[in-house]
Amino acid sequence: MKLxxxxxxxxxxxxxxxxxxxxxxxxxxxxxxxxxxxxxxNQSAWxxxxxxxxxxxxxxxxQESKQDADYQSNLETLYDAGNDLIWGIGFKMADAVLKAAxxxxxxxxxxxxxxxxxxxxxNVMGVMFKAEEGAFLAGYIAAKMSKTxxxxxxxxMSVPIIHSFQYGYKAGAKQANKNIVVLxxxxxxxxxxxxxxxxxxxxxxxxxDVVFHAAGAVGDGVIEAAKEKNKMAVGVDRDQNxxxxxxxxxxxxxxxDNAIFQxxxxxxxxxxxxxxxxxxxxxxxxxxxxxxTEKMIPLALLKDVDALKKKIADGKIKVPADEKxxxxxxxxxx
Amino acid sequence: xxKFLFSFLCVLSGLLFGALILKLSGISPVxxxxxxxxxxxxxxxxxAYIIIRSTPLILTGLSVAFAFRTGLxxxxxxxxxxxxxLTAAYFGFIFNFNPWxxxxxxxxxxxxxxxxxxxxxGFMKARFGVHEVISTIMLNWxxxxxxxxxxxxxxxxxxxxxxxxxxxxSTSITxxxxxxxxxxxMNWLSNHPFLNEFMRPSLNAGIFFALIAVxxxxxxxxxxxxxxxxxxxxxxxxxARYAGxxxxxxxxQSMMIAGGLSGLAGATHVMGVSKNIAILAAHEGYGxxxxxxxxxxxxxxxxxxxxxxxxGALKYSGQKIQSALEAPSEVISxxxxxxxxxxxxxxxxxxxxxxxxxxxxxx
Numbered sequence: 001m002k003l004x005x006x007x008x009x010x011x012x013x014x015x016x017x018x019x020x021x022x023x024x025x026x027x028x029x030x031x032x033x034x035x036x037x038x039x040x041x042n043q044s045a046w047x048x049x050x051x052x053x054x055x056x057x058x059x060x061x062x063q064e065s066k067q068d069a070d071y072q073s074n075l076e077t078l079y080d081a082g083n084d085l086i087w088g089i090g091f092k093m094a095d096a097v098l099k100a101a102x103x104x105x106x107x108x109x110x111x112x113x114x115x116x117x118x119x120x121x122x123n124v125m126g127v128m129f130k131a132e133e134g135a136f137l138a139g140y141i142a143a144k145m146s147k148t149x150x151x152x153x154x155x156x157m158s159v160p161i162i163h164s165f166q167y168g169y170k171a172g173a174k175q176a177n178k179n180i181v182v183l184x185x186x187x188x189x190x191x192x193x194x195x196x197x198x199x200x201x202x203x204x205x206x207x208x209d210v211v212f213h214a215a216g217a218v219g220d221g222v223i224e225a226a227k228e229k230n231k232m233a234v235g236v237d238r239d240q241n242x243x244x245x246x247x248x249x250x251x252x253x254x255x256x257d258n259a260i261f262q263x264x265x266x267x268x269x270x271x272x273x274x275x276x277x278x279x280x281x282x283x284x285x286x287x288x289x290x291x292x293t294e295k296m297i298p299l300a301l302l303k304d305v306d307a308l309k310k311k312i313a314d315g316k317i318k319v320p321a322d323e324k325x326x327x328x329x330x331x332x333x334x
Numbered sequence: 335x336x337k338f339l340f341s342f343l344c345v346l347s348g349l350l351f352g353a354l355i356l357k358l359s360g361i362s363p364v365x366x367x368x369x370x371x372x373x374x375x376x377x378x379x380x381x382a383y384i385i386i387r388s389t390p391l392i393l394t395g396l397s398v399a400f401a402f403r404t405g406l407x408x409x410x411x412x413x414x415x416x417x418x419x420l421t422a423a424y425f426g427f428i429f430n431f432n433p434w435x436x437x438x439x440x441x442x443x444x445x446x447x448x449x450x451x452x453x454x455x456g457f458m459k460a461r462f463g464v465h466e467v468i469s470t471i472m473l474n475w476x477x478x479x480x481x482x483x484x485x486x487x488x489x490x491x492x493x494x495x496x497x498x499x500x501x502x503x504s505t506s507i508t509x510x511x512x513x514x515x516x517x518x519x520m521n522w523l524s525n526h527p528f529l530n531e532f533m534r535p536s537l538n539a540g541i542f543f544a545l546i547a548v549x550x551x552x553x554x555x556x557x558x559x560x561x562x563x564x565x566x567x568x569x570x571x572x573x574a575r576y577a578g579x580x581x582x583x584x585x586x587q588s589m590m591i592a593g594g595l596s597g598l599a600g601a602t603h604v605m606g607v608s609k610n611i612a613i614l615a616a617h618e619g620y621g622x623x624x625x626x627x628x629x630x631x632x633x634x635x636x637x638x639x640x641x642x643x644x645x646g647a648l649k650y651s652g653q654k655i656q657s658a659l660e661a662p663s664e665v666i667s668x669x670x671x672x673x674x675x676x677x678x679x680x681x682x683x684x685x686x687x688x689x690x691x692x693x694x695x696x697x
Contacts, residue, residue: 028657033615035663061657067618068497069608070653073383073535077654080377092496102515103534157496157613188486188496191615 025085026059027052027264028078030071032090034190035064040216040237041256045089045112048257052264071096079107085267087112087260091161097124108272110263112256113161115277126277127263129254131161132168132321133312134287135214137305138234138252139172141293142210143180144301145232145249152183152203154222156190156215164321165214165236165252171320171329175308178333183208187218196221204229210249212236223248239290249297251290259286283313343683348676352669359665366655366669373654374647378532386607388646389540390415393547393599394624395631395638397452397592400551401466402633404588405568410455410470411596412621413477416614418448418597420481422604423611424490426501436504437605441543444601445594451477452593453586460582466589474617482613497612507539507605538606545639547595552635554591564588596621623649629678648673 029049031042049060061081063074071093078086079100086107088097091114101109101121108123115126142151153169155162166184173180183203187195196218200211204225211226212234213219219236220243226233227244235241235251259280266272280286294302311317320326353363374380394411401408421444429436455473458464485491485498492499503512513519514533523530555561566574567584575581599620604611627645631637652670655661 061660063653063657064663066653066663068612069603073650074653076379076383076534077373078657081657159494159496188482188613189615 024057024059025264025268026061026081026083027085027087027267028061028063028081028083029087029089030074030078030093031062031064032071032092033065033067034090034216036062038217039220039240039243041112041254042089044238044254044256045087045260048260049087049264051257051261055261056264056268058264058268068092072099075100075109079104084108085110085264085272088114089256090114091159108267108274112259117277120275120277122275124275125263125273127259128277128279129256129259129287130164130279130281130319130321131214131252131254131287132164132171132319133282134252134254134289135165135168135212136172136175136312136317136319137289137308138212138250139169139174140176140308141172141250141289141297141301141305142169142212142232142234143173143176144304145297146177146180146208146210148207148209149177149179150181150183150206150208152200152208152211153185154196154199154203154211154213154215154218155184155186156218157188158186160322162186162214163323165212167320167322167326169212169214169252171326174330174333187215189218190216192218193221193224197225200225200233201229204231210234212252214252235290239292241290241292241296248290248292250293253288253290255280255286255288258284262286281313282309339687340683341677343687344677344679345673347683348673351672351676355665355669355672356661359661361655361659361661361665365659366661369655369658370648370651373658374651378528379534380650382532382535382537384643384647384650385541386535386537387650388643389538389544389606390599390603390620391623391627391646392544392639392642393602394596394621395627395642396544396547396551396624396635397595397599397621398624398628399631399633399635399638400555400595401588401592402628403555403568404564404584405571406456406459406466406585406588406592408452408455408470408589408592408596409467409625410452410473410593410621411624412617412619413470413474414448414452414593414596415600415603415621415624416474416477416481416617417451417593418444418600419604419608419611420477420484420600421447421597422505422601423498423501424484426505426605427490427499430502430504433504433506436502437507440505440605441598441601444597448597448600449590449594452596453590455593456586456589459589460585474621478614478617481611485611485613492610498610500610501605505605506609507602508536508607509533509538511536536607538602540602540606543598543602544642547598548635548639551591551595555635596624599624626674626678630674645674 034042036042036046046062052058053060063077065071065074086109088111094114097109097111101124110125112127115128153166155166170182173182185199200222203211210232211222213222214236223233223243226247232249233247235248237254240251241248320329356363356366397411398408422440425440425443455466455469458469459466490498563579564584567581571581627638627641631641648670652666
């Protein structure tokens with residue numbers, strides 16, 4: 001017993017010394033109401049922080065939000081914990097992040113999926129993704145794989161971020177097959193899996209054999225429906241193949257983890273691009289299709305996709321992210 | 335003395351059981367409770383957050399407790415909360431009068447409409463014998479989807495978001511909201527560190543409304559014939575009917591008041607904290623937590639007040655274990671649930687304590 005306590009004391013002393021020797025950078029994140037296990041961008045963000053923790057030796061923590069009203073107090077909890085950088089995950093947190101940034105002008109903040117544009121405070125960095133580029137590839141694959149010539153898109157809400165998925169996907173599908181029919185519907189939710197399942201079933205009954213979702217946890221239901229009806233599904237944000245290994249042919253990945261890892265790496269070097277919004281795309285490895293895709297689709301198609309990827313990265317194909325650009329894009333396809 | 339002992343033992347065993355759960359999931363209970371304690375009381379802003387968080391819980395708890403006194407189990411507090419929040423958000427956005435007219439008007443409308451909503455369940459029970467538990471559960475979902483529908487309706491929906499438009503500043507009951515962010519206010523506050531911290535969260539007048547409501551409900555139950563009749567219906571509807579009390583009418587009235595209280599909770603939440611309403615995927619739980627508050631507070635007005643603060647503090651500080659000790663939120667929820675569970679059933683301690691006391695007295 002005595003020996004134990006002596007060892008304990010020693011460990012305490014040593015650990016406090018090492019603590020003082022190199023004070024690790026602390027980075028915290030606040031999830032939106034999806035929670036940290038949302039199989040989507042919150043989870044991906046946390047994976048990015050865990051990777052940073054492993055490879056960069058930072059201290060990482062997260063705080064989940066249960067209601068919209070939690071954002072402010074959660075941001076403050078992480079502020080009080082002495083974090084060097086605080087992430088707000090998701091556009092829903094924009095107001096809360098802005099308010100916190102004004103209250104604590106010396107604290108660094110970053111937000112995923114939102115741009116404050118010209119009004120970005122100097123201590124805030126916006127991180128946006130060219131989601132349309134990943135969705136474009138997914139749409140291309142979906143249209144090529146479809147046997148019924150009909151594919152589906154299920155979006156969470158009619159907001160610009162989801163539009164970028166939607167029109168990127170449609171553009172990719174049209175690129176593959178000009179006569180493809182794309183069914184579209186919004187679930188008006190990012191959490192209601194049952195609703196996702198219902199919509200997916202409806203689309204399948206209307207002859208769709210590939211369904212793509214950009215709707216957070218709603219997508220769990222979409223993939224479940226595809227699994228039960230033995231149709232194909234396209235995941236979003238993360239490699240969702242594990243949810244239905246025989247059905248999820250690809251995922252339009254938004255590598256929130258890579259983006260976060262990049263920003264934290266910069267931070268460790270002392271670089272923080274406050275006051276700006278950074279756009280991460282295919283070129284930066286921040287959007288992509290899932291690695292499991294190669295098991296799911298024919299080799300010839302995979303080669304096509306790789307060629308497309310290169311064209312997008314080189315800027316030869318400009319993928320549309322909204323309705324207007326999409327209309328222009330469709331006209332250019334022969 | 336005996337009552338105090340009960341409560342004390344309940345809280346203690348709740349905390350012990352919570353500690354067991356933390357231990358089982360590999361988190362040090364001592365550390366966790368330390369984080370919670372510091373996270374609740376170590377800074378003025380934390381106390382302010384607890385007050386903000388407790389306000390709706392006190393009111394929904396009061397709502398459930400009041401209906402319970404008339405023998406009605408108001409599961410519908412959640413839906414009434416949503417209706418109150420929706421009404422406040424809607425009229426707070428549509429109307430724009432002087433604050434002295436605007437605030438009472440919006441509050442009154444919210445309370446009125448949600449009391450009708452609550453009263454509906456009471457009326458159906460009284461008139462058609464529809465059990466209030468069933469009807470209020472259904473009404474909760476109707477309220478949720480109606481609110482979502484309204485949020486997305488044109489003119490009220492804030493474009494490109496999943497929320498409604500913000501209420502006009504004249505509807506806000508946040509204390510000194512403009513002054514806080516003005517130059518002179520920020521200057522003054524920076525010289526008063528305590529108040530500066532305390533005022534940082536959106537502290538609002540809702541707590542005063544809650545205190546007034548607690549007092550009024552206590553007054554009704556304790557000092558009026560109306561309250562006496564309600565309680566009589568609660569204890570035995572048949573005896574009350576025999577005594578000449580219009581039981582059906584009392585049930586409807588009781589549910590109306592309960593609905594109004596939950597609606598007030600929703601309205602103060604919108605007017606003081608959120609300033610708008612969002613699409614809800616599921617119930618946020620303010621009303622359901624109200625049931626717990628009412629149970630902990632043994633269905634009395636002042637009990638609801640203390641229990642509301644207790645649960646508010648528990649919920650606020652419990653979340654902090656997450657970032658401090660990397661506890662998953664499920665473990666935190668189970669721990670809070672266990673604590674509430676033990677507190678809500680003082681009966682398990684009643685017998686053993688009575689026995690001990692008897693032996694004590696014999697000596």
